[in-house]
Amino acid sequence: MHITDTYAACDLCPxxxxxxRLSGGKGYCGETAELRIAAAGIHRxxxxxxxxxxxxxxxFxxxxxxxxxxCQNWQISRAGMGRMVTEGEFARICMTLQEQGAxxxxxxxxxxxxPALALGIKAARAQGLTLPVLWNSSAYESLTALDLLRDIAEVYLPDLKTLDPALSARFFKAPDYPERAAAAIRRMMDFRELRFGPPRTIGPDEAGSPRVLRSGVLIRHLVLPGYLGATRQVLRWYADNAQGWALFSLMTQYTPPNPTEADIPGRAISEAEYETLLRWLEEFEIEDGFYQELVPGNTDWLPNFEKPNPFSSELSQPTWHWKQPVQRPS
Known part of the structure; x- marks a missing residue:
């Protein structure tokens, strides 16, 4: 069976x-079997x-x-922005990013x-791609789909959005998210152990750049204002199930996007909530990871995929955009 045959009666996600999708049908994701992307670039x-x-x-x-x-990326996740790319064009985008120092x-x-991404990465490898591939996802994926990535992705960046089924049904439209995401993250940790290497490029810091993750799992969690109890569940799960096997990233960048929905938090994390989060990190002795500084009202996190550079120029350097063809450097 060819890898794309899984699109014929799609069960790639829970x-x-x-x-x-091979015949043009669209599932919940809103996509056919054709691979569409919205932007590519160097992100800092x-x-x-x-x-x-x-x-x-x-x-993206x-x-x-x-x-x-x-969703901060609602323009591409829900509003349909993006352009279909062939396997060859996807491979060229990967090669361009490598040539630009990613x-x-x-x-x-x-x-x-x-399936389409796996084929695109294999095509890029055949053209000389040597960079590690990071799988940056919500973790709402089937174990069968993850198995297709076993020899493709070296680093996994899954979200662990919540372990509360009521919250996952309310905010993510997926009541089974907690069990599915926890199982997916365990599978990712089975696939890859933590391994670091030197950076390809020395950054502006005189002390040099930090070691780069070449293999392993980094679990991300976005804190929702007013729902710190759900975050405490996630911290406990990490401490009990992943400490020592994966890194952890506590994200406090929640910013209500535009357009917003009525049933979502309408504010950023407060200073009092932030202090509570820091205490909990100490309580659970979570040291293998990162947490964001609190910067209330920072809208730089909100991309605009209508623009060639969707992010702040300080954060990213555009390489490819869905309204423009890819350009490879000479």
Missing amino acids: RGCGVN GEEPPITGGGGSGTI VSGCNLGCGF ENINIVTGSHAV
Whole structure:
């Protein structure tokens, strides 16, 4: 069976839509079997071992299998922005990022497009891609789909959004998210052990750039204002199940996007909540990871995929955009 045959009755994610995407059908993700992406570029806003000195070579995939009401990438996850790319064009984008000094190839939100992405990465490897591939996802994916990535991805950046089924049903439109995500993250940890290497590029810091993650898992959790109890559940799960096997990143960048939905938090994390989070990190003795500084009202986190550079110029360097053809350097 060819890898793309899994699109014929799609069960790549836990929703198991069963749609024939090969014939043009669309599942919950809103995508057919054709791979669509919205943007690619060098991103410097990730965690230190992901960014390194050269930045992370991010590729934003269109569509999504979750329904997060506060999605910062709503233009591509829900509003349809993006352009279909062939296997060869995807490979050229990867090669361009490598030539521009990226530390890795960071595939964002590709859970619904695993077969096409796997073929694209293999094509890039055949052209000389040597960078580690990062699988940057919500962790809402089937174990079968993850197995297709076993020999493709070296680093996994899964979200662990919540372990509360009521919250996952309310905010992510997936009541089974907690059990599915926990199982997926365990599988990722089985695949890859933590391994670091020197950066390809020395950053502006005189002390040099941090070691770059070449293999392993970094679990991310975005704190929701007013729902710190859900975060405490996640911290406990990490301490009990992943400490020593994966890194942890506590993210406090929640910013209500535009347009917003009524049933989502309408404010940023407060200073009092932030202090509570720091105490909990100490309580659970979580030291293998990172936490963001609290910067209330920082809208730099909100991209605009209508623009050639969706992010702040300080955060990213554009390489490819869905409204423009890819350009390889001479």
